Amino acid sequence: MNWEAKIITHNKEKRITVFFEKNVEFITRIKKLEGSRWSQTLRVWHLPDTIENRERFQLVPLSNSLPSDEGTEQIKKFMQWLSSKRYSPNTIKTYSEALKSFLIFYREKPIAEITNEDVIVYNNDYILKNNLSSSYQNQIVNAIKLFFTTIRGTKIEIDKIHRPKRAKILPNVLSKEEVKLILNAHSNIKHKTMLSLVYSCGLRRSELLNLKPTDIDSKRGIIIIRQSKGKKDRIVPLSIKILAMLREYYIGYKPKTWLFEGQIENTKYDERSLSNVLKQALTKTKINKPVSLHWLRHSYATHLLESGTDLRYIQELLGHNSSKTTEIYTHVSTKNIQQIKSPFDDL
Template sequence: MPNVLSKEEVKLILNAHSNIKHKMMLSLIYSCGLRCGELLALRPIHIDSKRNIVLLKNSKGKKDRITPLSPKILEMLREYYTTFRPTTYLFEGQIKGQPYDDRSLQQVLKQALKKASITKPVTLHWLRHSYATHLLESGTDLRYIQELLGHSSSKTTEIYTHVSTKSIQQIKSPFDDL
């Protein structure tokens, strides 16, 4: 079963950094359900602000897919872009034109967890799992979630039905009728 954070925990993590690049990277992973490698491979041309989508090229399984881009994230991206002016990759490391290092991104998450006082062993992939579960809990059809995550098999996406607590929370205990 995938590990999932509550919306409150996600908010704490995303708001932990004052550094706009760090905040932007974590926010984009969660808001689009990205894998770490997908985020680091993004180029500015993959952001379609007219259609509010992110184009993901050569994702897992060498597939391309699109994911919706939140208007709030687009606003943050514009601010980030104005500040950093990335050339080749959307998130560049110390050397201009080179992608941000995945180990550095993991450190960014670790720092956010510390600042947010979250002691769970959270990984970047937990943000993707949380995105999928939160979509399911808000009523998004499993088939759409499968498309958004780029899963070939619906079986892969169905794991999120096991961690979604919305339906479980609606069940009334027979104890309450005693």
């Protein structure tokens, strides 16, 4: 069918809009793409501006979309090396796809002949020319640096490859009233418990879906988060209200392998289905903000800070390696800002 895609700025965010005549099959396909949303004001479907989506909707030239035979072989070896180092499947996929993009750009050049100047040219003539994000550029740089440390006889000087400056973006935070509306939107105990657990413990989506019934320690009043980001275990406090909710859910659903299972027994609940649970809650509450599951984690951290919890404890609860990562929440906490009186009030 005929369709047209273009890049726009919607709600201060780069998005890819897709225009097409109403078609049930095409709408179903669009809905399955991660991050897809319908804009009531624009009357159009839109998706995150990622390299994958740009290629999917042909916003980036697809000519020579495969690396050279040498490049393909090296990517395989790189993936094997990452796997042997026990990098997560998501990291392996991200790094190998990023490296693939770089090696496609230099498919006519032997890998041993690639220099630091070539990295700069790639950034200017591909990343910047196609208006790709700094975070994607950072992924490319990470992949290049890691890849060239694993091969010998290269002209690349690893230490001279610089990452782009990161944009200082504040985390999105909901008010307690908004969080309460979202968490109470569902009458289904399973949906209600999943969203409540994300907020009450500040969980990442993968952390929620990887929980097992045995990770809930009701006697000690904790939840054990196993092998999360950075392959670290940590514990978070178990709310009394959440414990009561979990018991009600457990009696109704009796999960076996995973705490939250899909329709097929012993299988994890699907990530996209969880995102849809949140979308349905937002529809019921009529909250028009582009809320994601991670907003609940951000809100948890900010609300803890506003209630007087020490930043060091919040760092532990969130599983951050660096205190600098946690310090971002001091910029969105309104506790002290609200006490500042504007000179405008004295005019």
